[in-house]
Amino acid sequence: MSFFNKMLASVGIGAVEVNTHLEKSSYYPGEDIRGVIHIRGGNVDQNVDRIYVKLMTEYIREHDDKKFTESFIIAKVKLSDSLVVKQGDKLEIPFEFPLPLETPLTLSRQPVWVHTGLDIEYAIDPKDRDFIEVTPHPYTSVALDAVSELGFQFKKATCEHHPRLGRGLPFVQEIEFYPGREYASRITELELIMYLESDRLTVLVEIDRRGRGLSGWLERSFDMDERQCRMILEKSELQKGPTYIAEILKNMLDRQI
Template identity: 70%
Template sequence: MSFFNKMLASVGVGAAEIDTHLEKASYHPGEEIRGMVHIRGGNVEQKVDHIYIKVMTEYIREHDDKKVRETYTIAKYHVADHLLVRKGERLQIPFSFPLPLETPMTLSRQPVWIHTGLDIDHAVDPNDRDYIEVTPHPYATVVLQAAQELGFRFKEATCEYHPRLGRGVPFVQEIEFYPGREFSSRVEELEFIFNLERDGIHVLVEVDRRGRGFSGWLERSFEMDERTAWMSLSQSDLQRGNRYVADVLGELIYRQAR
């Protein structure tokens, strides 16, 4: 094993490489992610201290009146420790973990990716990034379909810095809708923030009221046209279907839009 090859490997030339293979590319929060970490040895033998996988995303934060994107690790999972990767050797290490309930959906091009890394002392650490699609959790799907039944149309989704509402993460995903005909005279915009639980879902519903005349202008000027309320749905509530949830949601919106 030449000193020259060791030196090159320490800066990433001819070092071990990794490639993570996932069973599929689309998941919903709470679903099990399974896959295999493929390691290919480089030109020299290397000791790997740790193999880890992170679930990562981005959120928007205002700083000095500017919006900046910040990267955040939602969860980090241990895969293996203390491996010796010989020259040219090929290894495969299986893994599985649940996608955290706090993972945002990949609506409006919201990025979510799986980052796999090797910790190697005195060397550039190899890593791999795999983007995934995150679809709505089945509980969230019922709420979204209920909104659709009420005529609301998806507008956009953004992840914004909000540590108080983030429940373990420093951001929330805000999902915005245009009103349909039934609510168009009362509602300018509808917004959801989902908080998932194992046995149900809490939805922060924000109704942006459509104000008229001077009083409407006054409310908009002082942001008094926005009304928020929590809607909590148990698993049994959700099992009653879209129509039941639409009735609950519709009643809440009417109250907030008065």
């Protein structure tokens, strides 16, 4: 193959192409993601050091009163060692990996995607990006339904930089709700951070209280109008359904406000 074609391939012209086909587009944390990577050889033989897929998302970091969006690799799976993709080759590489339990939900357009890459020395690496929808795990779904049963309405969800609370991640996903009629006079906002495990769900609950009169003004002035608490919901409790969990949450809210 000519030197000219090799030079073109090194900058991506006539080079190896990669395209990933996922079994479906919607998953919940803990579910297996399955797909096939389709690789098509270019105009020259090329040495591929490795093939990998990464699960990625974004979070917001604040610095000097400015907000920045940063990408983060939640998981990376190596699918092959070095190989040669010959001119005109057509390869298929199936893969499967579990969607990590800490994967954020794709609420409020939170992006989560599968990034496929081929490492090729001295050349532009071929890449593919496939966005997926991440829906609530059955445990998380019970908790969210419980919040809804108490009349709270979804406001927004954001992934914010917070390594102390991230449990190994540099961010947490904060899910915010407006209060319904029962709590409208006492709560301005309810915020949840959820940690999913195989046998339980831990929920950090932050209550933004609606202060009244002089005492309310003082609380707001000194940032004392927020209350934080935690619920640890075991699998056996979650299996009892949203109404049971709603009663636990209601008792907690009533104690705090």
